Amino acid sequence: MPDFDVVVIGAGAAGLSVAAISAGLGLKVALIERGRMGGDCLNYGCVPSKALLAAGHAAAEARAAHRYGIRLPEPEIDWAGVRAHVQGAIARIAPTDSVERFTGLGVEVIQASACFTAPDRIEAGGRSLSFRRAVIAAGSSAVVPDLPGLDGVPWLTNETLFGLEEPPGHLIILGGGPIGLEMAQAHARLGCLVTVLEAAPRVAIREDPELVEGLRAALVADGVEFREGVKVTRVEQLEPNSKAAVAGVIAVLEDGSRIAGTHLLLAVGRAPRLAGLDLATAQVEAGPRGIVTGADLRSVSNKRVWAVGDIADPRGIGPRAFTHVASQHAGILVRSMLFRLPFTKVGYAALPRVTYTDPELAQIGLTEAEAREQGHEEVTVQRWTLAENDRAIAEARTEGMVKLVISRSGKLLGAGLLAPRAGEMAGMFGLMIDRGLPLSALAGLVLPYPTLAEAAKRAAGAHYTPKLLSPFTKRLIGLLKRLP
Numbered sequence: 001m002p003d004f005d006v007v008v009i010g011a012g013a014a015g016l017s018v019a020a021i022s023a024g025l026g027l028k029v030a031l032i033e034r035g036r037m038g039g040d041c042l043n044y045g046c047v048p049s050k051a052l053l054a055a056g057h058a059a060a061e062a063r064a065a066h067r068y069g070i071r072l073p074e075p076e077i078d079w080a081g082v083r084a085h086v087q088g089a090i091a092r093i094a095p096t097d098s099v100e101r102f103t104g105l106g107v108e109v110i111q112a113s114a115c116f117t118a119p120d121r122i123e124a125g126g127r128s129l130s131f132r133r134a135v136i137a138a139g140s141s142a143v144v145p146d147l148p149g150l151d152g153v154p155w156l157t158n159e160t161l162f163g164l165e166e167p168p169g170h171l172i173i174l175g176g177g178p179i180g181l182e183m184a185q186a187h188a189r190l191g192c193l194v195t196v197l198e199a200a201p202r203v204a205i206r207e208d209p210e211l212v213e214g215l216r217a218a219l220v221a222d223g224v225e226f227r228e229g230v231k232v233t234r235v236e237q238l239e240p241n242s243k244a245a246v247a248g249v250i251a252v253l254e255d256g257s258r259i260a261g262t263h264l265l266l267a268v269g270r271a272p273r274l275a276g277l278d279l280a281t282a283q284v285e286a287g288p289r290g291i292v293t294g295a296d297l298r299s300v301s302n303k304r305v306w307a308v309g310d311i312a313d314p315r316g317i318g319p320r321a322f323t324h325v326a327s328q329h330a331g332i333l334v335r336s337m338l339f340r341l342p343f344t345k346v347g348y349a350a351l352p353r354v355t356y357t358d359p360e361l362a363q364i365g366l367t368e369a370e371a372r373e374q375g376h377e378e379v380t381v382q383r384w385t386l387a388e389n390d391r392a393i394a395e396a397r398t399e400g401m402v403k404l405v406i407s408r409s410g411k412l413l414g415a416g417l418l419a420p421r422a423g424e425m426a427g428m429f430g431l432m433i434d435r436g437l438p439l440s441a442l443a444g445l446v447l448p449y450p451t452l453a454e455a456a457k458r459a460a461g462a463h464y465t466p467k468l469l470s471p472f473t474k475r476l477i478g479l480l481k482r483l484p
């Protein structure tokens with residue numbers, strides 16, 4: 001008999017869900033974590049980043065109160081207070097992910113590094129554990145680029161950024177993806193100078209350019225400086241001298257320009273945490289994007305092993321680094337690994353992603369470009385700007401829009417939103433795409449007035465306006481009016 005029915009490596013969003021469900025179903029479960037329970041999302045990712053953004057947004061609200069006829073002085077940023085808020089948010093959630101809670105659920109938690117010693121055996125904390133099934137949920141970490149000079153300068157990643165005891169005077173951010181953009185706005189709103197250096201022609205390169213334009217304008221208004229389409233050729237240490245009072249980092253660009261800052265944040269993507277697992281011994285196939293699995297998340301080379309969360313690379317689909325994907329994976333695992341249900345597959349057609357800036361940029365399903373790339377040639381696009389939305393006007397927040405991508409048969413393929421708290425609207429579109437509801441369902445929905453979501457309903461309605469006002473409909477109405 002193996003020692004455990006299920007051994008889970010990693011107690012982040014993915015591993016915790018798998019361990020809790022497996023133990024709840026009566027299986028003997030071990031959960032191995034070498035760092036902090038809760039993984040990246042709780043300790044170095046979603047939670048601290050959203051908490052820091054909330055502090056930044058509060059400062060921005062105070063600065064913008066004059067829009068409503070209220071004059072406030074420039075807010076004073078108490079960095080220790082901001083840190084206390086960020087750490088407090090983590091501390092408030094931590095008990096849910098704690099060793100105590102999982103032990104109480106019947107999970108054996110081993111606080112050590114795990115590594116395979118055979119295809120059916122894992123070593124951790126000086127113990128050798130045999131297993132019926134192993135689930136690798138070791139996550140991903142920040143890519144450290146091969147950049148000349150990086151060895152000689154201090155740099156930050158998401159694992160060290162939230163521990164700064166003083167605010168960065170001038171934060172240089174390498175990478176304008178979701179991490180770069182969220183942290184740029186949070187720090188700019190908290191009074192730091194921020195420069196984002198992006199290698200691609202524009203920031204948020206995967207997002208709809210029409211929406212990104214508005215997002216970029218909002219961040220520029222916050223004081224963020226963008227340098228897009230630039231190559232950093234090397235970094236140098238900035239010594240304190242007569243010109244620079246504090247030490248820091250200089251980023252040297254291809255055109256020779258030099259950007260000096262106090263801190264450098266690396267946000268150029270994520271790499272799966274494969275090192276140290278000894279996957280070769282486990283006969284688990286992995287590549288640069290993670291552990292290769294089928295659509296059921298089972299390793300393609302060792303049938304006892306599954307992978308979930310950031311580290312999973314389902315063949316032909318690819319990895320996605322989101323906490324809600326980690327939860328989705330856990331659900332798939334329960335069906336495929338525990339209940340042995342065939343045809344359980346990962347699918348991202350209705351996947352939401354949100355960049356939690358202000359305004360938020362949310363994309364559910366496909367962007368217009370992705371829809372065309374995937375062969376939906378005859379897509380229709382409908383837009384509705386917040387300048388035409390009563391709630392947005394009442395709140396003086398009219399920057400933003402809703403953009404719907406619609407298939408030839410009138411089904412929603414994707415929705416892109418740039419609006420305050422746009423992420424809160426994502427569920428409605430996810431449900432529509434997932435259930436294949438026609439766009440008319442959204443056009444006919446009764447939504448409370450006045451809400452930002454009405455912009456989506458109006459965009460959907462606009463899709464039917466030409467048909468509604470067509471000569472045929474007018475003729476029909478002409479005939480119907482003669483009826484008694």
Ligand SMILES: Cc1cc2nc3c(=O)[nH]c(=O)nc-3n(C[C@H](O)[C@H](O)[C@H](O)COP(=O)(O)OP(=O)(O)OC[C@H]3O[C@@H](n4cnc5c(N)ncnc54)[C@H](O)[C@@H]3O)c2cc1C
Nearest residue numbers: 010012013014034035039040045114139309310321322323
């Ligand atoms: C700054 C930032 C902000 C983010 N914001 C959001 C957001 O707003 N919304 C969202 O959906 N996603 C967000 N993400 C992404 C999200 O954090 C990840 O997708 C999620 O944490 C992945 O969960 P996971 O369980 O796969 O991995 P992780 O959370 O990384 O957990 C893996 C765990 O495995 C442990 N581990 C690794 N190797 C071993 C080993 N050999 N032995 C033992 N333990 C091991 C690690 O210590 C870690 O605790 C953000 C990420 C970052 C960096």
Ligand SMILES: NC(=O)c1ccc[n+]([C@@H]2O[C@H](COP(=O)([O-])OP(=O)(O)OC[C@H]3O[C@@H](n4cnc5c(N)ncnc54)[C@H](O)[C@@H]3O)[C@@H](O)[C@H]2O)c1
Nearest residue numbers: 175176177178179180197198199200267268269321354355
């Ligand atoms: N709100 C959220 O849901 C949220 C927030 C943060 C992170 N995440 C997850 O974490 C993942 C990682 O985020 P990320 O922002 O680090 O990565 P990313 O891959 O999404 O973006 C990295 C950016 O860095 C740029 N880049 C790469 N190399 C560069 C270089 N040498 N110099 C300058 N720019 C360079 C890329 O062109 C890209 O725009 C995201 O894709 C997402 O899945 C999600």
